[in-house]
Each structure stands twice: as structure tokens, then as C-alpha cells.
């Protein structure tokens with residue numbers, strides 16, 4: 001088992017798949033000669049050449065559609081969109097072409113593309129570079145949405161996404177590319193569906209995904225050490241489809257639930273998980289589920305305001321203590 | 328064009344005309360729902376271009392006015408009409424409708440309803456062709472108003488920078504729904520807009536199939552021989568409303584009458600009659616045969632076909648049992 005960074009794990013998945021299959025290509029702004037904004041494609045241009053590691057013009061809707069069109073004729077494109085904030089411009093092609101083509105062709109055509117893009121608040125990048133968009137993607141039939149919380153998932157989810165015949169959106173995070181973690185030396189494929197119990201516990205379930213898994217894990221430590229509360233942490237690496245059975249199983253065990261998300265609460269992951277809890281296991285609940293979410297505001301530039309706009313570990317701890325009547 | 332090809336294509340165009348007119352009737356009879364965009368008036372565009380290409384082999388993509396393009400690529404007219412009827416036997420199993428005809432085995436890669444949506448898809452197919460080093464080309468048929476979308480410019484630029492085998496065909500019928508081109512578009516001659524992307528573009532009379540064919544031959548040759556993209560602008564006119572819900576308040580009777588005089592089917596028919604390759608009687612007989620054929624084969628097939636089962640509502644959303652969803656086949 002080797003330790004590697006999140007970006008290295010993504011790069012490794014690209015490299016393995018591109019060396020296995022000449023029809024796997026990658027494309028995006030500055031991914032080739034420049035090696036990628038987050039280094040996810042570093043060195044691949046020299047190895048695979050400009051026809052397969054493609055620097056695109058700044059035409060998000062255009063090149064995303066080009067990748068989708070290429071997938072119609074057997075190519076397996078991995079499309080990098082520099083930031084989810086720019087993915088808005090590609091929504092037409094992602095939603096109207098990739099997600100719907102299998103259905104509206106009665107199963108004749110499919111769009112096996114991978115679209116990778118980082119979302120989330122980094123360091124004072126301002127409102128137009130800090131948004132989260134996973135809630136938008138996960139509401140659309142015909143599209144899979146996964147979001148890795150560590151290098152192992154970043155590697156394994158991308159490997160499976162490239163081979164899967166559905167379009168897959170991979171939601172990454174700008175702050176996580178340098179995160180270190182263990183990735184198995186042997187090739188492996190992470191399931192695209194399901195959820196993972198990252199820490200088992202009895203008293204409350206903390207649901208997180210991507211960066212918020214880490215708030216949940218550190219909150220669980222604090223809750224155990226300082227408050228005697230044994231929290232379970234569930235990593236929702238698949239946002240579409242959400243793991244209804246996994247969510248219900250954990251809540252049926254702990255009888256309490258909290259969802260932590262970096263995005264605003266409205267129409268979000270937390271709202272959806274709460275709805276699933278209601279539908280699947282309402283009578284298992286000992287307390288009303290709660291959400292820990294961002295403040296509903298365009299992300300501010302000022303660092304104090306920026307910090308205040310998104311949740312963190314302490315917010316998760318405080319919300320759990322409140323749920324237990326301890327705050 | 329060779330004489331026997333001209334005769335065959337005359338029949339095909341007349342078939343397309345009668346097919347579309349029968350769609351109109353079926354819509355009025357409420358057999359067809361939704362939006363329905365018909366093709367009469369523009370037949371020489373689709374047929375002229377594809378006569379010069381290899382339908383069924385080259386990849387073809389278009390917008391929502393798509394029935395005739397699909398049939399010309401090799402789609403069974405019965406399946407196309409059944410799709411409009413929403414039947415399980417339809418080309419998209421009743422899940423697509425008039426605007427979403429697909430026949431992938433004949434490389435008809437779809438009808439799409441977002442104006443301008445197919446541009447990048449066509450370029451992407453061309454990228455795939457180039458990567459695989461095969462000799463197909465990608466052909467994108469769209470309207471004049473679609474050129475005001477960002478995708479037009481993004482796609483033409485990408486096709487040019489990457490030197491891709493894609494032929495853009497602009498069927499300039501002078502209107503985007505009810506807005507005449509000069510009210511929406513700064514430059515009426517669409518081929519002129521292409522000079523900013525540095526590849527060849529020409530404008531041709533889209534009512535005369537032989538003119539279309541000759542221009543398309545040059546275009547297809549250019550694209551297939553690896554010289555990069557090409558743009559063909561075909562000046563044409565649609566005789567019916569934009570769709571079935573058309574106010575018809577935006578163009579004059581005089582203008583319509585002018586264009587009706589240049590009916591692509593009559594232009595070819597009269598030429599064949601003049602060349603003594605056809606008599607008016609033969610033409611009328613052929614017409615009646617086509618009308619009967621559509622009624623007795625196509626419409627009957629649709630009437631007798633079953634609808635999709637409601638239990639199958641969620642079929643075709645995602646791949647069936649894709650092993651990678653569970654992390655591989657092992």
C-alpha cells in the first residue's frame with residue numbers, strides 16, 4: 001500500500017486506463033502541455049501525445065459536447081472542467097445530451113463520458129470560484145454522480161467511471177488535491193454505488209461526502225473523547241444514486257442522524273438524505289435529523305466572512321450536542 | 328447526377344413529402360402528440376447532400392426536423408412513424424418522439440431539440456473518427472437560426488483547430504420559428520460567418536438537388552480526404568409552419584408563393600420530363616403508389632403496434648447491470 005496524494009491518485013487512474021485502452025482520452029483547459037491546474041494529468045501529454053491529451057479552447061459547453069459526441073462512436077473521454085463554477089456553461093451538453101441520450105434513443109446510444117471537476121470553497125477565491133454544484137448534478141436522471149473523500153476513492157472511482165457505460169460526474173474539491181492517503185498498489189475498482197461506514201458507532205450517524213467526511217470524522221473523535229457520544233460516520237461517495245439501504249441501515253442502528261455538507265441547505269444533499277430517512281425508517285428515529293450546511297450566500301472574499309459562510313468540525317460537534325440536549 | 332439516380336431520388340423526395348403530409352394528418356387526428364416539425368420544401372437539402380456522402384456509413388446528426396434525414400440514412404419509415412405514434416416499435420421505442428429519432432445501426436445519431444445542441448456532438452464524432460483513423464465523416468444538419476448559439480462558434484473553432492472530418496450543413500430557410508433572419512442575425516449569408524474560422528464555406532441553391540449534390544460532392548471530398556471541416560449553406564424554404572403550433576403571421580403570401588414556384592420536387596420532376604426520362608402520367612402513378620404504400624404499410628404498422636409497457640418506464644435511464652457500478656466483474 002503506497003501513500004499518495006489525491007491528485008497523484010487521479011493521475012494514476014488516468015495513466016493506467018490510457019495505457020490499457022487507446023480509446024481512452026482526456027481533454028480540458030490546460031491539461032496537456034501545462035500538465036493540469038491541479039496536476040491530475042501531469043506528464044500524460046508527453047506520454048500519450050496531443051491527440052489523446054487534449055488542450056481545449058475555453059469553450060466549456062463546446063468541448064464537453066465534443067467529448068460526449070466522441071463517446072457516441074466508441075471513445076472513452078475523461079473531461080476535466082477546471083472548476084464547477086465553469087461547469088454551469090456546460091450544463092446544456094451534460095444534461096440535455098449526455099444524461100438523456102440513452103433514454104430518448106430507446107437504449108440505442110449511450111454517452112460513456114467521465115466529467116471531473118472540483119467544487120467547493122478554497123482560499124478566498126471569491127463568489128465565482130467557490131460554489132458547490134453537486135446538488136444540481138444529482139437531481140438529473142441518467143447521470144451518475146460520485147465524489148471521492150480520499151485518494152483511494154479518487155483512484156478507484158475514476159477507474160470504474162471510465163469503464164462504466166453511463167455518464168459519470170466526479171465532484172472533486174480544490175482543497176483536497178494535496179491530501180495524502182493510502183492507495184492499494186494493485187489495480188482496483190471502487191463501486192460507483194453505495195456508501196461506506198468509515199467509522200462505526202452506536203449513538204448517532206454523521207453523514208458526509210467529499211470534504212465533509214473529514215469534519216464528521218474529527219467531530220466523531222471529539223464527541224467520543226470529550227462527550228462520551230459514539231458517532232458513526234457514513235461516507236456518501238455516491239450522490240446519485242444515493243444509497244437508500246445504507247442510509248436506512250445506519251439510522252436504524254443509531255436512531256439519530258446528522259448530514260454535513262459544504263453546500264447551502266436548500267435542495268441539497270442533506271435535504272435529500274432527510275427525505276430518504278423519512279421514507280425508509282422514520283419510526284426508527286429518536287430525534288429529528290439535522291443538517292449542517294453553508295449559509296445561503298454567494299461565497300464572500302473576506303477570509304472571516306468566507307469562513308463564517310461554510311461549516312466545519314465545530315459546527316458538527318455543536319449540532320450533535322444540541323441534538324442530545326447537551327448544549 | 329446519373330439519370331437513374333435522379334429518378335430514384337425524385338421518388339425518395341416525393342416519399343419524404345407524402346410521409347410528412349401524412350404526419351400532419353395523423354397529428355390532426357391526434358395520433359401524434361407533442362411538437363411536430365415538418366420538412367416539405369427542404370427535401371433537396373437532405374437528399375442532395377447525402378447522395379454525395381455515404382448514408383448508413385457516415386455519421387449524421389441533426390435537430391428536431393429529423394424524420395427525413397433518418398429515413399435517408401436508412402431508417403425504416405415504419406419505425407420512424409411508429410415513434411411519432413409513441414409505439415414500442417418506434418425507432419426510439421416510443422421514448423423519444425418526433426424530435427428524437429435515432430437509428431444508430433444506420434449511423435443516424437439523432438434528432439436533438441436544443442437549438443445548436445448537435446454542433447459539438449458532431450465535432451466530437453469527428454474527433455472519434457480521427458482517433459480511430461477510419462474514413463467515415465460526420466455530417467451535421469442544422470438551421471440558420473442555430474448559428475446564433477454559442478455552440479456554433481465553439482464547435483467551428485474546435486473543428487478547425489483540430490482539423491476534424493466534419494461537414495456542417497446549414498439549411499437556411501430564412502426563419503427561426505417566426506423571426507425572419509434579418510431581424511435576428513447581423514449577416515444573412517451564413518457562409519460568410521465561417522471565414523472567422525478559416526475553413527471553406529459556400530452558399531448554394533437548396534431547391535435544386537443537382538446544385539446541392541455538386542456542391543456536396545466537393546464538400547464531402549474535402550472532408551473525407553483529411554483536409555478538415557467544411558460548411559455548406561443551402562438556401563431553402565419550409566412550406567409549412569415551423570411546427571404544428573404556428574401563428575403563420577410572420578411571412579407574406581407573396582413570399583410563400585415565390586418559393587412555392589421553386590418546389591424542389593417539381594424542379595427535378597420537370598427536368599426529368601424535359602429530358603424525356605419521365606412522363607407526367609408516370610409521375611402521378613408513382614405518387615399514388617407512394618400514398619398507398621404509406622397508408623397500407625406505414626400507417627397500418629403504427630396502428631397495429633403496441634405501446635410501451637408502463638412497467639418499463641425506467642428502462643434505458645442507465646446501463647443495465649453495468650459491472651463497474653459494483654466495482655468490477657470479479
Ligand SMILES: Cc1ncc(C[n+]2csc(CCOP(=O)(O)OP(=O)(O)O)c2C)c(N)n1
Nearest residue numbers: 392440441442470471472473500502503504
Ligand atoms: C436552446 C433552444 N432555444 C430555443 C428553442 C425553441 N426553438 C425551437 S426551433 C427554434 C428556431 C430554430 O430555427 P432554425 O435553427 O433556423 O431551424 P428551422 O426550425 O428553421 O429548421 C427555436 C427558437 C429550442 N428548441 N432550443
Ligand SMILES: [Mg+2]
Nearest residue numbers: 470471502503
Ligand atoms: Mg430556419
